[in-house]
Amino acid sequence: MVQRKIRERANFSSRTRKHNFSFSGFVKCGRCGTAVVGEIHKGKYIYYHCSQSRGKCKEPYIREEAFAKILGKPLKKLVFDKEIIDWMIAALKESHKDEKRHHKEAVEGLRKQRDRILLRLEKMYEDKLDGVISKDFYLLKRAQYEEERDRIDYHLSQHSNANLNYLDTGVDLLELAKRAYSLYLQQDPAEQRKLLNLVYSNCIFKNGKIKVEYRKPFNILALTRKEIQQIKDTSKEKIPESPLMLLGRDLNPQPSG
Numbered sequence: 230m231v232q233r234k235i236r237e238r239a240n241f242s243s244r245t246r247k248h249n250f251s252f253s254g255f256v257k258c259g260r261c262g263t264a265v266v267g268e269i270h271k272g273k274y275i276y277y278h279c280s281q282s283r284g285k286c287k288e289p290y291i292r293e294e295a296f297a298k299i300l301g302k303p304l305k306k307l308v309f310d311k312e313i314i315d316w317m318i319a320a321l322k323e324s325h326k327d328e329k330r331h332h333k334e335a336v337e338g339l340r341k342q343r344d345r346i347l348l349r350l351e352k353m354y355e356d357k358l359d360g361v362i363s364k365d366f367y368l369l370k371r372a373q374y375e376e377e378r379d380r381i382d383y384h385l386s387q388h389s390n391a392n393l394n395y396l397d398t399g400v401d402l403l404e405l406a407k408r409a410y411s412l413y414l415q416q417d418p419a420e421q422r423k424l425l426n427l428v429y430s431n432c433i434f435k436n437g438k439i440k441v442e443y444r445k446p447f448n449i450l451a452l453t454r455k456e457i458q459q460i461k462d463t464s465k466e467k468i469p470e471s472p473l474m475l476l477g478r479d480l481n482p483q484p485s486g
């Protein structure tokens with residue numbers, strides 16, 4: 230039974246590997262609302278098209294290479310200067326202040342519990358020496374207290390890890406954002422899909438253009454740019470890109486050439 234399941238799974242994975250449509254299901258057609266899926270043409274060319282499960286759709290087929298290029302475009306908008314990165318990291322740290330306080334309180338509570346247990350163990354040992362409690366009772370209680378102490382130690386280690394990871398993940402993602410587009414260009418479609426999963430949600434494809442929403446903390450980029458634009462507007466300075474472009478909206482429909 231188990232072996233059959235393993236065999237089935239192996240068959241399934243070899244079948245999917247044969248035609249690996251990395252971008253299947255990631256994007257919705259902006260015309261008919263169905264998922265954009267991959268299919269193979271002439272046995273080797275991968276094309277993408279909406280599934281047309283709600284009837285025929287006029288959105289044309291697109292080759293995987295061209296589709297990948299278009300999908301990567303919103304990543305370019307994540308290129309920004311050091312000033313903005315620093316601002317965002319500061320904002321991230323600020324937003325985690327409450328979280329950090331919560332961790333601090335939890336850790337202090339656990340340490341107090343731990344100290345109490347160590348005191349009890351010590352006192353109990355003296356009681357045993359004084360003959361106030363029996364050896365069997367002492368061994369039983371000691372095992373209980375030591376188990377309790379180990380449990381607290383485990384929670385303490387969890388807290389310190391959680392605390393560190395929490396901020397690091399955000400900062401790592403920002404570092405990634407800086408070079409997301411150049412990274413994307415070097416990757417194969419499967420890796421590209423992973424990167425896009427990390428950065429985008431709600432992708433819409435229409436007229437050969439992609440609209441995306443950015444996931445956290447990439448979405449903070451948009452907010453911070455807005456703030457920067459407001460500041461620059463008031464100081465009558467121009468900002469090269471509108472913050473709304475970070476949300477994937479095409480604010481520059483005129484041909485640039």
Ligand SMILES: [Zn+2]
Pocket residue numbers: 258259260261262263279280281286287288
């Ligand atoms: Zn469609």
